[in-house]
Amino acid sequence: MAGGGLLHSSIKLHAHSSKGKLLTVLSIDGGGIKGVIPAVVLEFLEGELKKLDGEEARIADYFDVVAGTSTGGLIATMLAAPDANADNPRPKYTTQDIKKLYIERGAKIFPPGTPNPTFGPKYDGKFLKETLVTELGSTRLVQALTNLVIPTFDILRLTPTIFSKYKAEQDEFKYLNGLLSDISIATSAAPTFLPAHYFTSENGDTEFNMIDGGAAAANPVMVSLSELGQEKMKHPELYPMMDRADDCSNILLLSLGCGVQPPAAAPGWTIDTVNRWMQPQWLADPPQQPTRLPFLEILGAGSSNTVDYYAYSIFKARNAENNYLRVQTDALTPAMDKMDNATEENLNNLMNCANEMIQGKVNRLNPVTFQLEPVDDGITYQQELKRFAKILSDERKSRLANLGSKNHHHHC
DSSP, X not given: OTTHHHHTSOOOOOGGGGTXXXXXXXXXXXXXXXXXXXXXHHHHHHHHXXXXXXXXXXXXXXXXXXXXXXXXXXXXXXXXXXXXXXXSOOBSOOHHHHHHHHHHHHHHHSOTTOOOOSSSOSSOOHHHHHHHHHHHTTOBGGGSSSEEEEEEEETTTTEEEEEEHHHHTSGGGGGGOOBHHHHHHXXXXXXXXXXXXXXXXXXXXXXXXXXXXXHHHSSTHHHHHHHHHHHHHHOGGGOTTOSSTTOOTTEEEEEEOXXXXXXXXXXXXXXXXXXXXXXXXXXXXXXXXXXXXHHHHHHHHHHHHHHHHHHHXXXXXXXXXXXXXXXXXXXXXXTTTOTTOOOHHHHHHHHHXXXXXXXXXXXXXXXXXXXXXXXXXXXXXXXXXHHHHHHHHHHHHHHHHHHHHHHTOOOO
16 A cells, blocks of 8 residues: 555654644453453454555554553553564564464463362463563563553562553663563463562562562553553643543543453352352352352452443543443353363354454443443444544554654655
């Protein structure tokens, strides 16, 4: 496509360099192997962007911020990881590559049939670690092609640590400029499933003892909006499209879930049941459902729904609810809802479920019942993702045009 070379050269298209009209944010939830669901959605979106802007289009070209927790952090990192071209780095991976990672390597990360161990995590994490170190090499956070925001949780200090490119570029926080491989391993280190991850800052002064970002933010929407708001307060002149740090009326936010079970099919424990549990059973293996982890599930479901509830409320308060799209399904079966079910059959089921969701009607969280309900006008996710693709493409083109008129020369 003509202009493809210009459109996808690596001009740093930060919102401020070109007085963009919108700030664009992508946020991807945690969910283990269920990450294949947002991977399918992103593949669909990238396909729409390619139709508009040519085969070279990549998700990272269009989002000012890409946030991800746990499996979502792994996807976010791969979206923003640069290839080896020093002069003009481009995203190393397509969304198809990322989807393939789940399908082709999922069963090596979570080998089906692994018994629950007597102690330690269920999986040794070696294959995942080797894969990420091999794929992401010596690339550090500040080299990411867009502003990555990856929550993790420091188990030694009992505090969240947010690996944010915004922060890592500042001298006082450059200890956050970790290797993308370390950050990905850390945010994915789900307790009971994968080992916690230790690494140090580049100069060796700061030690990180990390577990899964889900302990801090299973749904990283609030974290990504907070990072943007802090940037606005620090550099108000660079974000003219925001009147205040909490102004989301000119933010376009795409939030991707990893799927849940319908409330009626949720594992559902009665008061009588839980009141009989000893402490260990809250954590794992209630006798009736030996593969479930009640405490982790309760925390995960509670926090990611609450974040969706909050995000929709603040966008609606600004009459900007059309700028917020949450892509989530509650059509998972109990087998599909497991974080580590990497059988070929289940991966196919998850992909099918993602494709059916895209074809299906948009659901929104009911702010009272916290259940997903179809939106009145019967719009599908496919239509909404196409609408978002068009907005993203237009925003990028107008930024490039502004840059071009500023520079008086094109890099065609």
